[in-house]
Amino acid sequence: MQVTRRQFFKVCGAGLSGSSIALMGFSPAPALAEVRSFKLARATETRNMCPYCSVSCGVLIYTTGDKSKNAKADIIHIEGDPDNPVNRGTLCPKGAGLLDMVKSPNRLKWPEVREPGSSEWKRISWDDAISRIATHMKKDRDANLVEKNAEGVTVNRWNTTGFLASSAAGNEAGYLTVKILRGLGAVALDTQARI
């Protein structure tokens, strides 16, 4: 009988205790080599995608907890999604290291500001950050939005604040971003895609 690792998880997850594995026809040796499987079998599996290159390999993210309201999920393992027709479970060295990206010590954790001339960051609240940025934006837009050009044609453009958009954001974030920016009158916008 050919049993893949995933099928093995399923069977294990179905409630057999560890000691019954031998009864399924496995010799104990390979079963014991699968120590980690017990942890993953209890973890929640979520389908996602490698955010690096545009092969967009499917990944499975394993988190502790069962998605219940008061259980905080923590990502413990990421591996290739064998169902994905493009990568069929494989990941390259970049994708294989995704857990370290998620857990990078350089992840930003709260809003910060570096004030003019200062040499350090200062932690601020989200409300504070959003109000201060919006105030900057409004002041600039009110002062510099061009309503009509020299010929008197309505042009309604704001070109003194620029925006560079991510190619790592999802389609939905990208769409909302362009909708908002065009709504504000922005023309100085570009994306990582150009580069």
Next chain:
Amino acid sequence: MTNHWVDIKNADLVLVMGGNAAEAHPCGFKWVIEAKKDRKAKLVVVDPRFTRSAAVSDYYAPIRSGSDIAFLGGVINYLLTNDKIHHDYVKAYTNASFLIDEGYKFEDGFFSGYNPEKRSYAKDTWKYQTDKDGYAKVDPTLQDPRCAFQLMKQHYSRYTPELVSKVTGTPKDAFLKVCEHIAETAAPNKTMTICYALGWTQHSVGSQNIRTMAMIQLLLGNMGMAGGGINALRGHANVQGITDMCLYSEVLPGYLAAPTDADKNWAEFVDKRTPKTLRPNQMNYGQNFSKWATSLMKAWYGAAATDKNDYAYDWLPKKDAAYDVLAIFERMHQGKMNGFLCQGFNPLASVSNKKKVGDAMAKLKYLVVIDPLATDTSEFWKPHGEFNEADPAKIQTEVFRLPANLFAEESGSFTNSGRVIQWHWKAADGPGESKGDIEIMAGLFLKLKEMYAKDGGKLPEPILNLTWPHRIAAKPSPEELLMEISGKALGEVLDPKDKTKVLAKPGEQLAGFAQLRDDGSTACGNWIYGGCWSQAGNLTARRDNSDPSGLGQTLNWGYAWPANRRILYNRASCDVSGKPWDPKRAVIKWSGTAWGGNDVPDMRPDAAPDENVMPFIMTAEGVARLFAPALAEGPFPEHYEPFETPLDRNPFHPNNPKAVSNPAARVYKGDMEVFGKAKDFPYVATTYRLVEHFHFWTKHARINAVLQPEQFVEIGEELAKEKGIANGDKVKVRSNRGFIKAVAVVTKRIKALDVDGKKVHTVGIPLHWGFKGVAKPGYITNTLTPFVGDANSQTPEFKAFLVNIEKA
């Protein structure tokens, strides 16, 4: 990609040029190996370095970086002189037979209409001869000296194997060997796929590099075929999707050309963008522009956009100048900008000429960085030793840094290189107080809206009227947004053939872009994604990987735009009568009453072959363009040297000093002056990625930092010997804009080439380091690169510039 990742397995020949898929797209490259194994396909690699792709190739040819058009133009010449083209395909499906205006000419490096002051062309002679009905004149025998075929033949007759070898440095026999491989796929049942990446785009002639290849694929009849096509292996996971959403100044979502000052009202705006059909019976799908544009305005402004107010056209900003990333930094550098927001983008590291970018940001009033990571850009003001010299006290920019989520921490869709939109699910919350990009943008917008509602200000209407149909205003859900992108009925959508039939009731999701209307009865945020969330639900979340055809189409996995079509132009995979060129790899065929098969037909389903509707439905002529007037530097690609060239002339035009580099490329004042000359900077430099790293992200991830901890550059053994550099020595690499220091890797993989009578060495520069991260701090590679871009896309020339190198 016109095709998709898995389809690479259907190729007979895989050409990897302008990219290094084995290293940069490893899990996609697997399909190249599959083609080799299962189809006995050949892999040919052309690259300045003997790359990891080259290491598993059947044939490798070296080339000097920046000379791809010379090489590919030589391939065109080879195919034409040796009669290795797919005649029926070329005749029927391209504009080979179209007669070109008598005024069009090419002389001494310039096409007709050049204006040297403006560095641009007037294109009034780059057009077809037309008859009294406005249709293009054709000569189906391809004999008329003014037909595109003959003009093309004449243009590339100069690209002899001898001259190609002299310019590219590729030995003549190696060049001819590659030509032979490529020519085999002129057989109707043989296909070549091309896998390229930024090694073609990041040049001042980037778009024309790709166009030359597209011409080759047309001559061979490889477009629309399984295992064929033009396949851009794109960078980021969602670079395709973000391009489609059009977060750049030239276009609105779905590639609708953005309004400019010249488009005074809605009618003019729509009219100029609605192409006139250039040949009888053609679909000219672009005729539907008004439906896409009206539906977009309805998605953004809802009831406030009506036929009475030109669908709120006045509220759309009109573009007056270039605002690509180089233009934005140029304006910033000139002190013309006050604010700047970077969302998941690290321009200090990713844009050319780091010093100019840093100086520009120091002139801003405010900078906002929205990112999951502490990027180099966010600390452009902070001294980081020799890697970033800065004096915070002198920099008055107020810098904000907002923590964003990563892929694992939000749901939504990404579009891969093969145009397949795939949904992913959130696994956990991000660290600390981080939020998703959607929530951050919504927060900023709602704050601004509140301020405009309360205090007034300039032109508040478009802000106050922007549709915001979200259950939780501060947290629009990705599901709501994808539904808006896909499109819904506002009024009843009727069948144009039978007005008693209701196709969609108000409030229903539309089945696709064919249901869009220009009377205000439909709303759609991006027409090309139309139908990805239909009444059947979120089709991007489908996970049925069955593949009944065996071609790898998996039509029920995710949703490919447009219309879930996996291979673009697939009508061209059949002959004129509707029979597949290769029945073993049939993509679609004509059944006698309809088109159908293993893909969604790229053709009106009931267009009988004798109606003569040609496969390239997005062009006004119905056929593909060998002669293409849309590009900035000419209707046929021509070789021009990089702006920093090791040569003192363009060997194709040795007597015209103005035709050395792309005559139509934009160069800013001050940047022309800092182009280096070969006498001071004798070596060609090129930048690239490594398999262990992704751009400037993975230097923040521990395992990647362990695998490739320290910055290095690669040089050939011969150059190393000349310069007295040993493997492992620390070296200093200088360009006219700055320097970096790195460890030297002396390798057999890069060899000197003989170019135009000179020996040309290449210095290879992996790009992944910077002063922020957990890897060893390093210099930002783009300290070295020139501030000039492709004349069409303005993609910077990162892949060919000049440096010098010495022991540090």
